[in-house]
Amino acid sequence: xxxxxxxxxxxxxFEQHAPNAETELIYDxxxxxxxxxxxxxxxxxxxxxxxxxxxxxxxxxxxxxAQASFDELFPFIxxxxxxxxxxxxxxxxxxMLIHDFxxxxxxxxxxxxxxxxxxxxxxxxxxxxxxxxPNMAVDTHVFRVSHRLGLTSPSATTPLAVEKExxxxxxxxxxxxxxxxxxxxxxxxxxxxxxxxxxxxVTEVCNYYKKLNKGRK
Ligand code: SF4
Numbered sequence: 001x002x003x004x005x006x007x008x009x010x011x012x013x014f015e016q017h018a019p020n021a022e023t024e025l026i027y028d029x030x031x032x033x034x035x036x037x038x039x040x041x042x043x044x045x046x047x048x049x050x051x052x053x054x055x056x057x058x059x060x061x062x063x064x065x066a067q068a069s070f071d072e073l074f075p076f077i078x079x080x081x082x083x084x085x086x087x088x089x090x091x092x093x094x095x096m097l098i099h100d101f102x103x104x105x106x107x108x109x110x111x112x113x114x115x116x117x118x119x120x121x122x123x124x125x126x127x128x129x130x131x132x133x134p135n136m137a138v139d140t141h142v143f144r145v146s147h148r149l150g151l152t153s154p155s156a157t158t159p160l161a162v163e164k165e166x167x168x169x170x171x172x173x174x175x176x177x178x179x180x181x182x183x184x185x186x187x188x189x190x191x192x193x194x195x196x197x198x199x200x201x202v203t204e205v206c207n208y209y210k211k212l213n214k215g216r217k
Contacts, residue, residue: 089117141186148208
């Protein structure tokens with residue numbers, strides 16, 4: 001099977017079985033999504049979703065968040081991983097939104113990565129989820145699933161290398177959705193330690209599965 005055929009198979013599968021895949025973070029507007037994605041670094045979406053309703057109620061806009069002191073905001077995100085850094089990032093991000101972007105969340109990766117707490121992965125999430133731009137955020141799930149399936153070559157050893165290979169091979173109009181397909185597959189089926197291959201619909205094209213079952217009848 002060529003790589004092109006493999007991509008076609010995987011995309012067809014997810015198009016049929018997860019046509020409406022989307023982020024599990026709960027948000028109402030770009031600012032809220034940006035806050036939620038910053039909080040989700042090294043933390044589960046579930047934990048973030050438990051935290052954000054009260055946080056958003058207190059700080060509904062960049063203007064209100066920019067005025068918060070460290071000691072005021074910190075308690076709202078205390079239960080999230082790395083609360084110290086994230087508190088500073090949120091306040092810094094809100095201030096920069098106001099001073100450099102007229103209070104609006106910018107919609108290019110180049111602008112977004114200037115914000116405190118926002119790296120390439122976060123910027124890719126924001127632009128693909130809000131604006132359906134063909135940007136692929138590569139987190140640990142996307143990285144693992146892409147390699148196990150053989151969508152990416154073994155030489156793609158960094159998130160950026162994986163991102164580039166995926167972008168090159170996935171039809172542009174599907175990239176924003178493929179991001180969710182790979183994340184959700186990694187989160188619920190292709191688990192890091194014990195992948196649930198018996199529940200997986202793409203076993204027949206998976207390199208990892210083939211390797212695991214080599215020699216078995
Ligand atoms: S067959 Fe197993 S290893 Fe391969 S993608 Fe599915 S769950 Fe992951």
